[in-house]
Amino acid sequence: xxxxxxxxxxxxxxxxxxxxxxxxxxxxxxxxxxxxxxxxxxxxxxxxxxxxxxxxxxxxxxxxxxxxxxxxxxxxxxxxxxxxxxxxxxxxxxxxxxxxxxxxxxxxxxxxxxxxxxxxxxxxxxxxxxxxxxxxxxxxxxxxxxxxxxxxxxxxxxxxxxxxxxxxxxxxxxxxxxxxxxxxxxxxxxxxxxxxxxxxxxxxxxxxxxxxx
Amino acid sequence: xxxxxxxxxxxxxxxxxxxxxxxxxxxxxxxxxxxxxxxxxxxxxxxxxxxxxxxxxxxxxxxxxxxxxxxxxxxxxxxxxxxxxxxxxxxxxxxxxxxxxxxxxxxxxxxxxxxxxxxxxxxxxxxxxxxxxxxxxxxxxxxxxxxxxxxxxxxxxxxxxxxxxxxxxxxxxxxxxxxxxxxxxxxxxxxxxxxxxxxxxxxxxxxxxxxxxxxxxxxxxxxxxxxxxxxxxxxxxxxxxxxxxxxxxxxxxxxxxxxxxxxxxxxxxxxxxxxxxxxxxxxxxxxxxxxxxxxxxxxxxxxxxxxxxxxxxxxxxxxxxxxxxxxxxxxxxxxxxxxxxxxxxxxxxxxxxxxxxxxxxxxxxxxxxxxxxxxxxxxxxxxxxxxxxxxxxxxxxxxxxxxxxxxxxxxxxxxxxxxxxxxxxxxxxxxxxxxxxxxxxxxxxxxxxxxxxxxxxxxxxxxxxxxx
Ligand code: SF4
Numbered sequence: 001x002x003x004x005x006x007x008x009x010x011x012x013x014x015x016x017x018x019x020x021x022x023x024x025x026x027x028x029x030x031x032x033x034x035x036x037x038x039x040x041x042x043x044x045x046x047x048x049x050x051x052x053x054x055x056x057x058x059x060x061x062x063x064x065x066x067x068x069x070x071x072x073x074x075x076x077x078x079x080x081x082x083x084x085x086x087x088x089x090x091x092x093x094x095x096x097x098x099x100x101x102x103x104x105x106x107x108x109x110x111x112x113x114x115x116x117x118x119x120x121x122x123x124x125x126x127x128x129x130x131x132x133x134x135x136x137x138x139x140x141x142x143x144x145x146x147x148x149x150x151x152x153x154x155x156x157x158x159x160x161x162x163x164x165x166x167x168x169x170x171x172x173x174x175x176x177x178x179x180x181x182x183x184x185x186x187x188x189x190x191x192x193x194x195x196x197x198x199x200x201x202x203x204x205x206x207x208x209x210x211x212x213x
Numbered sequence: 214x215x216x217x218x219x220x221x222x223x224x225x226x227x228x229x230x231x232x233x234x235x236x237x238x239x240x241x242x243x244x245x246x247x248x249x250x251x252x253x254x255x256x257x258x259x260x261x262x263x264x265x266x267x268x269x270x271x272x273x274x275x276x277x278x279x280x281x282x283x284x285x286x287x288x289x290x291x292x293x294x295x296x297x298x299x300x301x302x303x304x305x306x307x308x309x310x311x312x313x314x315x316x317x318x319x320x321x322x323x324x325x326x327x328x329x330x331x332x333x334x335x336x337x338x339x340x341x342x343x344x345x346x347x348x349x350x351x352x353x354x355x356x357x358x359x360x361x362x363x364x365x366x367x368x369x370x371x372x373x374x375x376x377x378x379x380x381x382x383x384x385x386x387x388x389x390x391x392x393x394x395x396x397x398x399x400x401x402x403x404x405x406x407x408x409x410x411x412x413x414x415x416x417x418x419x420x421x422x423x424x425x426x427x428x429x430x431x432x433x434x435x436x437x438x439x440x441x442x443x444x445x446x447x448x449x450x451x452x453x454x455x456x457x458x459x460x461x462x463x464x465x466x467x468x469x470x471x472x473x474x475x476x477x478x479x480x481x482x483x484x485x486x487x488x489x490x491x492x493x494x495x496x497x498x499x500x501x502x503x504x505x506x507x508x509x510x511x512x513x514x515x516x517x518x519x520x521x522x523x524x525x526x527x528x529x530x531x532x533x534x535x536x537x538x539x540x541x542x543x544x545x546x547x548x549x550x551x552x553x554x555x556x557x558x559x560x561x562x563x564x565x566x567x568x569x570x571x572x573x574x575x576x577x578x579x580x581x582x583x584x585x586x587x588x589x590x591x592x593x594x595x596x597x598x599x600x601x602x603x604x605x606x607x608x609x610x611x612x613x614x615x616x617x618x619x620x621x622x623x624x625x626x627x628x629x630x631x632x633x634x635x636x637x638x639x640x641x642x643x644x645x646x647x648x649x650x651x652x653x654x655x656x657x658x659x660x661x662x663x664x665x666x667x668x669x670x671x672x673x674x675x676x677x678x679x680x681x
Binding site for chain 1: 227228230231233234235236237239241243251253254262264268293334336337342343344358359360361362363365366369370371372374376408409412413442443444465469470472473476507508529532533536626627628629631632633635645647648649650651652653
């Protein structure tokens, strides 16, 4: 996994609450199955990202959508309102964002599963209080103040107006991101511990063992 | 480590393998459900790293998402479904996982099949790479919906890394009136706490109305706990749970059943249990619930009206309501019962079980659906379908003008086979009314199966209580 340490990039404001995984990665019933979109290969999911907001039904870009406008067409950060990524567990939502170069999402709150999915893909979800997110939404809406600095080591977001916003993140997840570690590899080191616990657990709850299941 | 006397805490503590320095716990996971879409990447990852899946007998695979429900001929399955089905079969075989194939009568939506087979049991931890895994919490289990990478981690390591959640108890006081079921209770609860009211919480549903509720109704409720943002939704097991489970194919038998039962009886939250948040709802006068907007929190009684953004709590909410009304093509103040629908969908892991079909059929018996309405019903599993046919429900549906479909996720989400056309308005028993969820520019109103049937008959959102 690509490590995440610091990022200086254009941020695209999406001042909408409850942006769901159906918005981020619409199902084929919403987009059809046009050539160019992929529903199975994460690296090819770029065109799927925000497809209904981003493309007209005929596949042409919607000029009013922020990611179709300069300088936000180069954005690597999204700033949004409450409950970003609510809805389904489809990791496609993170994959398609990564495929268009996104590395970070800033919002007051996130859908829980989406939040976890981000860390698995080198994407940093940042929770900030509503007032600070509103400030970032208005700053990044202007081209000249659209750039943000995100520093995972210092756990800060610095905006173009000089505002410094500190955020919290679990130490374990932070370490994985900072070092680009493979979480499965790390967990496999706990193998003996897991096996011992499982043996004791199965003895305690014998009806769950395979031969009785 | 906090510890506690709630059902959630008891099951949590039973599964903690270790705690990391930052407080993240490693939980042992007992049961894993796999379906065709989305598992492709999981198995690809496991193969690419040359890893194995320990204890594959704790995994059950069943296809449900990307399947046609109108036709299962080779022509209908050609392309993506066939490829995904083949891949699920191959992966199950190679890794020694039990697989219920498409043409097995037990096939259906994973969250219907797991409980039906007795694979879901009280006190266990269960995961699936699908957000509505929360359904299984109805049995007093910790059921987590996870993404593909997380699922891969669990398949290989048998564990999930997660922090202990805060706990919330939502108590439902009073006796639910006629026609009020799990769908109405959970929609009312989401309306009360909001679509992110449950974020970070494990929610326990409790109280008089829950004690009286069937397992089907409980599954409907826990299914939609995720729509309140909760990590876990659960209901403590009781006699209703045990009666429902006893004799299921994978449930323990004989002495093992007795031993399990003795343990399960220790799971309900203690009288002195402390929750981080308590919410109380009186359901004794609750009207059937219906959503008007694009979030499950946009909900009112069927006797209510579309709200006015002027009455919203703050600017952000007013903004969200305006956006929702625009998308839904509704004006503030419109009576919900005046809203015309042209599509009706009964199905999904929320409401496709036998009791759901019975309650819709009770409304439809001897009636016809309105002109211009296209309605279909997709039973949650082959076994539900068989049971319904044995009871003659299929004939009630088809004589009323419904299509009687095959089991699968069907029109719950905008899959490749069934979706709403732009502007089409649908009364749906599924769980998400998000923009474009059931098709581009489709408009979804979430309701119970009985309410969906009433809407089909009138061609409008209708009060099922008028059909008593
Ligand atoms: S029925 Fe709908 S919500 Fe349930 S698993 Fe299928 S797609 Fe997901």
